[in-house]
């Protein structure tokens with residue numbers, strides 16, 4: 001049996017009259033990447049704050065590694081990694097020094113820091129001052145820092161927002177490696193492609209309400225009732241038809257047939273009337 005590393009048990013959180021999270025439940029197991037997806041203001045960061053014991057819910061409870069989130073001790077927190085845009089670092093120290101300093105807190109040797117720098121592709125820039133790093137490099141530095149203590153549970157608040165595709169891909173590879181080593185990863189993102197690619201399971205959130213959940217492929221199949229295919233003709237004209245019409249169609253000038261599944265983004269718009277990346 002897989003072990004549940006993160007549990008959200010009917011969590012509700014309001015700020016005044018504003019319901020940021022409305023009765024949300026889920027479990028994240030070891031070796032799983034769990035996606036928490038929703039537009040700005042839907043409650044993603046609030047959920048991370050509650051699960052990591054930084055904020056109390058109005059109802060329900062968060063649990064991490066079999067403990068109530070609000071009861072986590074300093075040594076429990078040592079087994080957790082958090083990456084968010086709020087994570088600070090020393091601007092005037094080099095990348096390497098920033099990480100070494102953090103490593104000292106956990107008794108991690110500098111050789112391990114070098115290894116981490118290599119794994120996020122920053123080893124050659126280790127002398128660069130933190131303030132001189134690009135957004136993508138800062139993101140990767142924060143990720144490296146969160147990995148110093150080899151966390152069993154990793155919270156990532158939009159780890160690839162604003163990154164170029166190559167950097168995003170290298171972070172994706174790293175996350176899949178961690179997953180394969182058993183780390184439970186809780187990931188918030190606006191990026192539906194990222195979620196489809198990485199997540200074992202995900203939740204779609206709108207204004208604090210859970211609107212859909214499941215494995216990305218199952219969700220896409222569920223909303224793919226009127227299956228369509230795209231035909232490309234020899235003159236490169238294209239046409240979309242229903243899959244069911246395929247056997248009544250003259251295919252003699254067709255050079256390619258592609259299935260057109262909805263994306264999670266399409267599904268989100270269908271469910272809420274809103275864009276995810278607004």
Ligand SMILES: Nc1ncnc2c1ncn2[C@@H]1O[C@H](COP(=O)(O)OP(=O)(O)OP(=O)(O)O)[C@@H](O)[C@H]1O
Pocket residue numbers: 015018019020038039040041042043044045046047
């Ligand atoms: N400390 C706070 N005090 C009052 N309201 C808050 C507080 N923190 C969050 N909120 C509100 O709760 C809702 C959810 O906010 P949250 O930051 O969790 O959203 P988010 O999904 O992380 O958004 P983003 O994608 O922009 O980071 C918003 O309406 C926000 O204004």
Ligand SMILES: [Mg+2]
Pocket residue numbers: 044045046157
């Ligand atoms: Mg947020």
